[in-house]
Amino acid sequence: MSSINAGNRSGTQVFTGQQHRLELTERLGAPGLTPERVEQILERYLDDLETELLAREAGADIGRVQEMLLEIAGFIRTDGSKVPVAQRRYFLERLIELYGKGFAVRGKSAFSVTAADYAEVIEVISAECPNYDFSQAVGQLICYMQQLFESRKESWITIYQHIESMSDSNSVVQLLKDVYLREIRQWAEEGVANLFGIESDLLNGIRELDERIESLQQRLAARVRDGGAPTASVSSGRVIDLRQKRTQREIDALRRQIEQLQQARQDKEAVAELIRSNIHEFQTKLKETRRAYLLRAV
Numbered sequence: 001m002s003s004i005n006a007g008n009r010s011g012t013q014v015f016t017g018q019q020h021r022l023e024l025t026e027r028l029g030a031p032g033l034t035p036e037r038v039e040q041i042l043e044r045y046l047d048d049l050e051t052e053l054l055a056r057e058a059g060a061d062i063g064r065v066q067e068m069l070l071e072i073a074g075f076i077r078t079d080g081s082k083v084p085v086a087q088r089r090y091f092l093e094r095l096i097e098l099y100g101k102g103f104a105v106r107g108k109s110a111f112s113v114t115a116a117d118y119a120e121v122i123e124v125i126s127a128e129c130p131n132y133d134f135s136q137a138v139g140q141l142i143c144y145m146q147q148l149f150e151s152r153k154e155s156w157i158t159i160y161q162h163i164e165s166m167s168d169s170n171s172v173v174q175l176l177k178d179v180y181l182r183e184i185r186q187w188a189e190e191g192v193a194n195l196f197g198i199e200s201d202l203l204n205g206i207r208e209l210d211e212r213i214e215s216l217q218q219r220l221a222a223r224v225r226d227g228g229a230p231t232a233s234v235s236s237g238r239v240i241d242l243r244q245k246r247t248q249r250e251i252d253a254l255r256r257q258i259e260q261l262q263q264a265r266q267d268k269e270a271v272a273e274l275i276r277s278n279i280h281e282f283q284t285k286l287k288e289t290r291r292a293y294l295l296r297a298v
Helices: 024-028 034-055 062-082 083-105 117-130 135-150 155-164 173-180 182-189 194-225 241-295
Strands: 006-007 013-014
Touching: 034 062, 034 083, 062 083, 062 117, 083 117, 083 135, 117 135, 117 155, 135 155, 135 173, 135 241, 155 173, 155 182, 173 182, 173 241, 182 194, 182 241, 194 241
Parallel strands: none
Antiparallel strands: 006 013
């Protein structure tokens, strides 16, 4: 299958050695299409999508994949009735099979990066095919959601939101929401999606404090070295060295500033540790949810 080379502003895509092709909506909206022709169009579209998803990391066009998935979701949402039920089911099965291949790809991949867009397609299709068994698709979404959270990608919450928005008419989805996502929902309502941002802000604050502490410590060392400080009490019969006394006050002030900043750093570190603990706890909860759901699905 030839890969996509470019897109233009007129709404057509350019393929190597091939003519421009119309967008999915335009092609499936053509009058007089037979079910066989509809299936051919969907097959070709999925082939193109697979080519992009399985491209080597350097060559994967993430934006292109997201555009295609967005187009799929938009078409199904507005014109899905133009596609016969059998072809809709075929399309869904191919798409689920395709995103199942993403778990064999190590590390960051186009599959995980676009998993939230895939979740949107599944959500839209669930409303059009309420009697379809979505257990495999939902299992994939839970796995991608866990992967993204562990990679600290905020798109995990988008997948969760699409799962929550799936049609309740499907028994698998209803079971998932009522049983397996109950605690996840509670975490989401309490702001778990903000944990990474809070942790990042705290770590940035700690780094800034470290820099300020280091700078003050350098100033303190230089002041002690250059100005000195009284090491013994001054006898009543001697004239106090005003310069040395002033230097001592500066040294004492620097030490107090350092102590205050060290305490502030300690406080921030304690909060950061609590946030890390919450992240780890929720990560464990996602693993438990995935494991419990997959065992139930089997």
